[in-house]
Amino acid sequence: MHRIPLPPGFLWGAATSAHQTEGANENSDWWALENMPGSFCEEPSGQAVDSFHRWGEDMDLAADVGLRDYRFSIEWARIEPEPGVFSGEALEHYRHMIEGALHRGLRPLVTLHHFTCPAWFTGWADPAAPDLFARYVAQVAGILEGVEHVGTINEPNVVAAFPRLLAQGGLAEGLPEPEEALAQGLASAHRQARHVLRAALPEVRVGWSVSVQDYQPDLPAVAAAAAYLYPRQTRFLQESRDDDWVGVQAYTRIRLVLDGDVVRPAAPGSSAQRTQTGWEYYPAALGGAVREAARVVGAVPVIVTENGVATGDDGQRIAYTHGALTALAAALDDGIDVRGYFHWSLLDNYEWGSWGPTFGLVSVDRGTFVRSPKPSLAWLGRVGTSGLIPSLEPSQR
Ligand code: FCB
Secondary structure, three states: OEEEEOOOOOEEEOOHHHHHHHOOOEEEEEHHHOOOOOOOOOOOOOOOOOHHHHHHHHHHHHOOOOOEEEEEOOHHHHHEEOOEEHHHHHHHHHHHHHHHHOOOOEEEEEEEEEOOOOOOOOOOOOOHHHHHHHHHHHHHHHOOOOEEEEEEOOOOOHHHHHHHHHOOOOOEEEEEEEOOHHHHHHHHHHHHHHHHHHHOOOEEEEEEEEEEEEEEEEHHHHHHHHHHHHHHHHHHHHHHHHHHOEEEEEOEEEEEEEOOOEEEEEOOOOOOOOOOOOOOOOHHHHHHHHHHHHHHHHOOOOEEEEEOOOOHHHHHHHHHHHHHHHHHHHHOOOOOOOOEEEEEEOOOOOOOOOOOOOOEEEEHHHHHHOOEHHHHHHHHHHHHHHHHOOOHHHHOO
């Protein structure tokens, strides 16, 4: 048994995103990508897990085990299906979700952009992009009463690296360098959105969530590692120095080596255990990630907005989360200002092109949409309510 020193008000919950769970996100760019001939996606999202209709059931599952917080996203493509045309029905839908969460005792942390855009949007490098995003955010601000934490953009560093990530075939060997024009567009969209939100809702706490993996340079690579990391994560974390919080999303470690005078990620060793996404199984990554984020952002508090593991073995999920939370407890003990933890994900869901990787605390039958909680869901709830991380059974180690 290990104590996790959760400060009062600590956010404790699970996360989802709209496109990965709602289903039939027909006006989005991802829907178009999934369904075009020769798509890089192995499978389309289709009806996903029908959370557009079953969000109440999802929230009940979280609240019933004592989770106090729920991170979900609002779908821009539903709110603004045509440029400048806003759907009152969609806004009302998300207002109901916010009220539904509050009613269940779940504090919503709402993300305004989680990877998907309306199909008409011409991309973050378009000089008009920040204004277009701010116009959408101004509409959404009208339904956010009662929401304490709003995240503007999910993993801008992944979004800006996305074209190159596709070409590389995934994250296992580290994030490719983000494209400058995309990075700048996303940063300025974030600043404008923050301005709109603060003007409309003086109490709201605004941040964004950066993909921060635990980069571990070997000794010769240490000096050059900072320059390698700057475009990939440091600059995005620095952007949060004027925010109310910064979201950290950590899953794995990436070792860096010096190759001549160039830093490059080393593939996990042949004995390394890999998860369903090919990422190295490395639970302690969360500790390194929150420490690095705190180092960069200074006084701005950290919220872990995603952490989890793709596995078909729920015992392994518990073991992974045990390791991650133990590393988080050590960081809290060392005085790192972490204010929340959200597990990715509440539900098994559409993992950007494939239904293969299962990150959920709850499984979903994709024919009937029946939800079945896994033991890890109640386990996570108990850690939050007791402040204790139970020792693993020998079979779970
Ligand atoms: C993050 C995404 C999230 C999910 C997890 C596994 O990069 O934000 O939607 O796909 O990875």
